[in-house]
Amino acid sequence: MKWLVLLCAGLLAQAQSGIAPPQIGFVLNSDQTVRPLIGFAGNLISGDSIFEGVLSTASSASWTLVKTPSTLVASDLKHNFQFSLDTDDGKALFAFSQDGVPALVFLPGSNTLQQWRTDHFEWVRFFADSLGGDPVAIARPTENWVRFVIRRPDGFWQLDLSTQDGSILGQTALPRIQGSVLLQADGSLIYLDQSSLVIGSRRIELGSVGGELRSIGDGWVQVGQLAVRITPGHEQVSQFPEVAPCCEN
Numbered sequence: 001m002k003w004l005v006l007l008c009a010g011l012l013a014q015a016q017s018g019i020a021p022p023q024i025g026f027v028l029n030s031d032q033t034v035r036p037l038i039g040f041a042g043n044l045i046s047g048d049s050i051f052e053g054v055l056s057t058a059s060s061a062s063w064t065l066v067k068t069p070s071t072l073v074a075s076d077l078k079h080n081f082q083f084s085l086d087t088d089d090g091k092a093l094f095a096f097s098q099d100g101v102p103a104l105v106f107l108p109g110s111n112t113l114q115q116w117r118t119d120h121f122e123w124v125r126f127f128a129d130s131l132g133g134d135p136v137a138i139a140r141p142t143e144n145w146v147r148f149v150i151r152r153p154d155g156f157w158q159l160d161l162s163t164q165d166g167s168i169l170g171q172t173a174l175p176r177i178q179g180s181v182l183l184q185a186d187g188s189l190i191y192l193d194q195s196s197l198v199i200g201s202r203r204i205e206l207g208s209v210g211g212e213l214r215s216i217g218d219g220w221v222q223v224g225q226l227a228v229r230i231t232p233g234h235e236q237v238s239q240f241p242e243v244a245p246c247c248e249n
Contacts, residue, residue: 021040023038024037024044024217025218027222028214032054033050034051035049037227037240044240050075051068053069055067059215059216060100062101063101063102064077065102067090069089069090072121082119085120090107092105093137093138094215096215098186106135108134127161127166130161134150134151136149136156136181137149139184139186144162145163145169147160147187148160156177157172158173159171177191180223188200192206195209197223206237209223209224210224211224
């Protein structure tokens with residue numbers, strides 16, 4: 001706890017001096033609140049809650065997407081709502097374009113796909129039957145195709161679908177994936193493998209940790225109570241507390 005007290009004191013001192021600590025991104029806590037993650041790699045703290053009752057969330061460098069039991073919300077980094085949509089209950093899968101703008105939202109409960117159009121999401125034609133399993137991750141590397149990671153009885157598969165006619169462009173078995181997986185904006189895989197986070201040929205040691213993988217900001221992912229910087233050459237693992245009482249209002 002000593003490090004937490006020192007970190008809180010440092011952040012408060014910065015705030016009083018007019019120097020705002022850097023914001024890494026947004027994390028989902030076990031109490032289903034989304035909070036900004038602030039500080040520096042190795043010394044991070046979660047701020048005040050900005051969303052409650054959250055089932056799924058993901059953030060890019062400029063946007064945060066949130067799914068509650070009844071609503072889909074798109075927000076900018078200043079917490080300004082840009083769009084909201086009433087939805088069915090259940091979690092969601094999110095995809096961003098490579099410039100950080102929202103791209104797609106898949107709603108497993110209704111097997112529907114929503115595509116971002118300038119300033120809102122709208123329903124797009126989608127052939128859910130062609131998936132042959134349960135989607136666990138999604139990406140849209142280009143306008144012409146969508147990539148899914150699908151969980152099937154025989155394991156995980158990578159499946160690429162045309163956005164023009166829903167045809168299957170290709171599918172590949174992923175025998176190395178046994179747990180949580182995430183697709184980056186370019187369609188590349190990130191997944192947990194025992195005690196490591198695997199990104200292509202890179203492995204980031206996490207120790208004994210598990211949980212859902214989610215994007216929380218530019219070059220950062222969340223695994224449980226760990227914030228992991230995945231930028232090549234700058235990899236770092238930082239633990240953060242769920243709530244920092246000294247930084248609450």
